[in-house]
């Protein structure tokens with residue numbers, strides 16, 4: 001395989017990117033300066049060094065010397081609520097809406113109707129056990145209003161069934177338009193969805 005094809009194929013594996021776009025990226029990279037390419041390569045190479053995964057919520061953060069992210073290490077946040085989101089970007093969207101002060105857990109994806117995809121089940125169950133000892137009262141399912149989001153939400157509710165007597169399980173109100181991903185919801189909509197969350 002030639003160099004252009006090899007890089008294009010690597011880029012085509014990115015979420016939402018196909019072979020044609022992969023190739024467009026390569027030609028874009030050929031058009032920019034060598035210094036710019038080197039900078040990009042360096043940023044990618046240093047991701048593993050400078051970014052760490054929080055052992056609590058499993059989101060990626062600019063670690064510095066602390067293992068836990070700023071939300072998990074913030075003592076002023078509400079231990080009685082735990083919000084489950086699909087991805088790091090969804091957590092960021094909820095933070096931008098700035099009306100939620102509880103804890104988070106990032107599921108790491110969704111389950112598709114065809115049985116593909118995976119979420120961090122084992123880690124989730126572990127964190128719930130831990131959070132229950134810290135006064136957890138409510139688990140808020142904050143998944144996208146897509147068929148995959150709903151499918152995942154159903155699955156997670158089944159997983160949480162053993163704790164139903166100890167903890168309230170709620171879901172974001174569907175002020176979110178059908179088909180919308182949490183990540184792209186505006187702050188106002190997210191605040192309303194949070195206020196109007198419904199209990200199972």
Ligand SMILES: [Zn+2]
Nearest residue numbers: 054057069072
């Ligand atoms: Zn964290």
